[in-house]
Amino acid sequence: MHKKKEKIIRWVFSILAFSSLFFLVGITITLFTSGLPVFREKGILEFILGKEWYPTYNPPAFGILPLIMASFLVTIGAVMICVPLGVGSALFINELANHRQKAILKPIIEILASIPSIVYGFFGMVLVAPCLQKIFHLPVGQTAFTGSLVLGIMATPTVCSISEDALSFVPQSYREASLALGGNRWQTLTRVIIPAAGSGLSTGIILGMSRAIGETMTVLMVTGGAAIIPTSFFQPVRPMTATIAAEMGETVVGSIHYHALFAIGLVLFLITLLFNIIAEIISRRYRLKLGLGR
Amino acid sequence: MNNKIKQQFGFFLLFLCILITIFFLGLILYFVIVQGVGVLSYEFLTQIPKRSMTAGGVAPAIVGTFYLTLGAIIFAIPLGVACAIYLSEYNPQSVVINVIRISINNLAGVPSVVFGLFGLAVFVKYLGFGVSILSGSLTLGIMVLPGIISATQEALLAVPQSYREASLALGATLWETIRKVVLPSALPGILTGIILSIGRVAGETAPIMFTAATFYTRGYPKSIFSEVMALPYHIYALMTEGVHPEVQTKIAYGCALILLILVLSMSTLAIILRQRQRGKTYYGT
Numbered sequence: 001m002h003k004k005k006e007k008i009i010r011w012v013f014s015i016l017a018f019s020s021l022f023f024l025v026g027i028t029i030t031l032f033t034s035g036l037p038v039f040r041e042k043g044i045l046e047f048i049l050g051k052e053w054y055p056t057y058n059p060p061a062f063g064i065l066p067l068i069m070a071s072f073l074v075t076i077g078a079v080m081i082c083v084p085l086g087v088g089s090a091l092f093i094n095e096l097a098n099h100r101q102k103a104i105l106k107p108i109i110e111i112l113a114s115i116p117s118i119v120y121g122f123f124g125m126v127l128v129a130p131c132l133q134k135i136f137h138l139p140v141g142q143t144a145f146t147g148s149l150v151l152g153i154m155a156t157p158t159v160c161s162i163s164e165d166a167l168s169f170v171p172q173s174y175r176e177a178s179l180a181l182g183g184n185r186w187q188t189l190t191r192v193i194i195p196a197a198g199s200g201l202s203t204g205i206i207l208g209m210s211r212a213i214g215e216t217m218t219v220l221m222v223t224g225g226a227a228i229i230p231t232s233f234f235q236p237v238r239p240m241t242a243t244i245a246a247e248m249g250e251t252v253v254g255s256i257h258y259h260a261l262f263a264i265g266l267v268l269f270l271i272t273l274l275f276n277i278i279a280e281i282i283s284r285r286y287r288l289k290l291g292l293g294r
Numbered sequence: 295m296n297n298k299i300k301q302q303f304g305f306f307l308l309f310l311c312i313l314i315t316i317f318f319l320g321l322i323l324y325f326v327i328v329q330g331v332g333v334l335s336y337e338f339l340t341q342i343p344k345r346s347m348t349a350g351g352v353a354p355a356i357v358g359t360f361y362l363t364l365g366a367i368i369f370a371i372p373l374g375v376a377c378a379i380y381l382s383e384y385n386p387q388s389v390v391i392n393v394i395r396i397s398i399n400n401l402a403g404v405p406s407v408v409f410g411l412f413g414l415a416v417f418v419k420y421l422g423f424g425v426s427i428l429s430g431s432l433t434l435g436i437m438v439l440p441g442i443i444s445a446t447q448e449a450l451l452a453v454p455q456s457y458r459e460a461s462l463a464l465g466a467t468l469w470e471t472i473r474k475v476v477l478p479s480a481l482p483g484i485l486t487g488i489i490l491s492i493g494r495v496a497g498e499t500a501p502i503m504f505t506a507a508t509f510y511t512r513g514y515p516k517s518i519f520s521e522v523m524a525l526p527y528h529i530y531a532l533m534t535e536g537v538h539p540e541v542q543t544k545i546a547y548g549c550a551l552i553l554l555i556l557v558l559s560m561s562t563l564a565i566i567l568r569q570r571q572r573g574k575t576y577y578g579t
Binding site: 002005006009010012013014016017018019020021023024026027030031034084085086087088089091092093095096105107108109110111112114115116117118119120121122123125126127153156157160184185186187189190207210211213214215216217220221241244245248249253261262265268269272273275276277280 | 300314322323384390394399440526543
């Protein structure tokens with residue numbers, strides 16, 4: 001009797017445990033089936049490499065190259081802001097701060113990481129965009145640069161937390177060995193700790209990038225939304241996420257435009273999947289290198 | 295000497311990094327609080343919008359966010375906790391562990407707008423739930439699942455192995471051990487994870503844009519099949535729709551402040567809980 005009950009419970013748990021696999025597969029299938037009609041009608045290459053995105057024109061054009069380039073442009077800009085700030089902050093917290101500063105700074109960073117993206121988007125729209133417009137004498141304040149700036153600030157706490165984690169894995173003996181050999185703290189930091197934590201830090205950076213490229217509300221509100229191939233940082237652009245969010249409400253269900261938006265979702269999904277897999281591989285190597293197993 | 299100057303300069307740079315980070319984030323909080331505080335009032339919190347969003351309150355949006363969050367959590371807790379229990383208590387084969395672990399990791403990395411697309415295609419259209427609290431809650435629930443799983447796993451891992459061994463040695467079955475020994479001692483840790491998830495769900499916008507949210511409803515939602523107003527979406531809508539941008543921006547400041555208070559108090563609560571928890575185990579052992 002007991003045994004039977006135990007078996008049933010184990011069985012139920014094992015089924016529930018597969019839920020995340022089930023949802024991941026479900027998302028993949030949904031994106032593929034809903035995006036497929038576009039590929040069939042327009043061809044995959046023409047869709048991805050097409051330079052024009054005019055979904056509501058007659059005849060419509062569905063080329064997402066401008067959107068992909070916009071996404072990468074904004075993300076690269078954001079990474080250039082959030083990586084130095086985030087990693088630098090993590091180094092400060094982990095290597096320089098004393099116990100009391102650490103006890104204050106760590107929770108602050110963590111709490112700030114939970115500010116919702118819509119608040120950043122709102123902040124960017126009412127304050128950052130108008131300011132930048134004035135400073136740089138731009139025709140509009142909502143540009144790729146604005147998006148990068150706001151997204152970069154937003155991703156900083158996340159990059160900081162992940163980097164801080166990676167740094168805390170570096171064994172104390174590394175530091176002691178370097179100091180014992182006569183290296184000062186700065187030399188220890190740059191020549192021992194950063195190289196030792198290098199792949200852990202790069203995992204954080206890749207995860208930060210993956211998050212930045214998938215971020216929706218912020219870029220939707222501050223990048224301006226012009227679907228043209230970007231030629232400069234100070235020009236309105238339309239990243240992939242913003243396109244989906246802005247146009248899904250206006251399109252007719254089942255139309256080619258609707259399917260095209262799902263196809264963009266698929267491209268986005270595959271890009272972030274690739275980033276995550278790379279991050280996973282690097283982090284596994286990192287843990288092995290430091291002898292942490294798994 | 296040269297080395298010393300280098301070190302001083304390097305340390306200064308790192309200090310600058312954290313200063314800039316805190317400054318920018320503080321700036322955002324400062325602006326939202328200063329501009330939002332004037333908008334908050336008893337009416338703002340308790341009344342429905344009036345005169346095409348230029349007067350009245352945002353009560354339906356607050357209620358909508360509450361329902362969506364509640365629904366998502368009710369859906370995600372049993373699944374997430376069960377998954378974590380299976381992974382850490384039942385010791386399945388390593389192939390199974392790997393498959394599940396990889397899918398959790400990848401699910402955690404899926405952009406929120408893609409969850410929105412999934413919810414639209416499956417819950418809204420395929421299952422016919424329409425744009426509703428139900429569709430939105432399920433979508434948000436799936437999004438937050440990986441977070442709940444990893445928080446629960448961490449909490450289970452922190453329960454000393456000797457607790458399990460003692461219970462099993464007394465003749466309890468595995469399930470009895472999990473239910474009466476492991477789960478009670480892991481509960482605070484699991485709760486922390488759930489509270490963090492609540493904060494995250496309450497602030498998400500992209501997944502509910504096509505599955506649950508609407509700019510304006512007449513009063514409060516009637517059932518789980520009605521569409522709702524939600525705070526984060528309301529901020530977006532106020533900034534991009536409507537014809538009275540100046541008044542709307544003010545209301546948006548109010549909404550942003552309410553949302554910030556909600557989300558930040560959740561994460562603060564979770565962090566305090568966790569620190570207490572750590573303190574306890576430290577003195578206990």
